[in-house]
Amino acid sequence: MLSALGNPRQAAAQLMNFGLILSTAFMMWKGLSVISDSPSPIVVVLSGSMEPAFQRGDLLLLWNRNLFTETSVGEVVVYNVKDKDIPIVHRVISKFGTGFVLLRRRPTAKLLTKGDNNDSDDTKLYAPGQNYLVREDIIGSVVGYMPFVGYVTIMLSEHPWMKTVMLGIMGLVVVLQRE
C-alpha cells in the first residue's frame, strides 16, 4: 500500500498526474471563460425564483458577447449587484435607451429584471438607490441548460463535512493508485 511512498519516481509521477488533472480542469474553465467572455461561464442555480424553468441545482451555460444583437428584453441574464457576492439569474423585462457599444463607449441602456416566479421586479434586490441595471452588471445571458448536475456543488457548500470527506477520498485515491 505504501509502496508508492517508497518509490520516489512513482510518487513523483502520481503527483504530476494529479497536477495535470487539476490544470486541465482549470484550463478548460478559463478557456470557456475566454470564448464566452464571461468571468463565470457556467453557473449553478441557487434559488427558485425562475421556476419552473430553472430549479435549484441546475447548470446554466452563459454567453456574454454581443456579436449580432444587444442584450435585450426576454433574455435570461446573470447579474451581479454591488456589495453582494451571489450572482442572480433573472429575466430582463424592460430596456430603455441604447445598448450598442460604439468606439469604446459603454452601453447606457437601463435594464430592469424580474424572476419569472416572483410577483414584482428586482428593484428591491438592487443596491440602495439603484433602479436599473446596465450592461456592465451582467456577466452573461443563459444559452444552455442542463438539469441536476450542479446539485453536487450545492450539497458541498451546504454541508461542509462533505467537502472534507471528498478531499480525503481524493487524497487517498492519489496515494493508493498505481498505474
Add this chain to the structure above:
Amino acid sequence: MYSSLVRLQNTFGFFTTVAFAVALLISASDFLSVREPTVNVLKTTQLQVVKGRADYYSSKKEEYAIIKFTLDADLSSLFTWNTKQVFAYVTVEWPSAQSNNATNQAVIWDTIITAPSSDHLGNFSPSKLKRLRKSANGKGIDPSRGKLQIKNQRLKYPLTHPTGKLAQTEDMQLKLHYNVQPWVGFLSWNQNQDWGRWKALKNGLSKKFTLPAIKAKEQAKKKTTGGARA
C-alpha cells in the same frame, strides 16, 4: 490496475460520457421538429396615460400607461418532447425621442405555459394544478396549451419610463415573443427569419399607435386603485 476503485472510476466515467451524449442527442432533436408559430390577432383595445404612482412601492409620481390588448396566437408547434415550458410575453416597443439609435422595450404581459410533465415544478395554486392535470389527461405533451386567446387583457407590469414622461408617445408597437425552455439543451427565442425547420413568427407585431394625453385628475385617481396592482 483492476482494483475496485479503478472499476468504480471507470463506471462513473462511462456513465457521465453516456449521459452527456444522450443529452446532446436530445437537444439536437429540437432542430428536427417543425416550428411554425402563428399570430392571428394582436391589437390594443384601450390606451390611457395617467399620472400617479405606478406601483405600490414607487416613491415618485410619474406618468404611466394603461394598455389593454387582445391576442390570438397559436404556439402549439413549440411543444415537443424536449419542451419544459414556453414563456410567452408581449412587449411594447418604441423609438427614443432623443437619438435615432436608442429604443425602448418593456414587457407588459407574460405567461408561463408549462408542459404537462413540468406542471408539478411550477408555483401554481392547487386548483390551477388540478385544472392543468385534468386538461392534460395523462399526456406528457399537450400542444393545445400553446393556443393563446386573450381578450382585453390588462397589463401585468406598470408601464413607465425613466424620464417619467409617456403621454403622446408615438410609434409604439406591441410585439409577441416567446422563449422555449428545454428539458436539456439550448434555449431558443422567436426568430425574425426562418431557420431550417423553425419558421419565423409572422404577424407578431401590432399596428403602430400613439398614446393619448394625460387624463384629468379625478379620473386618474379612480384608475390608480384599479390599475396599480395587476
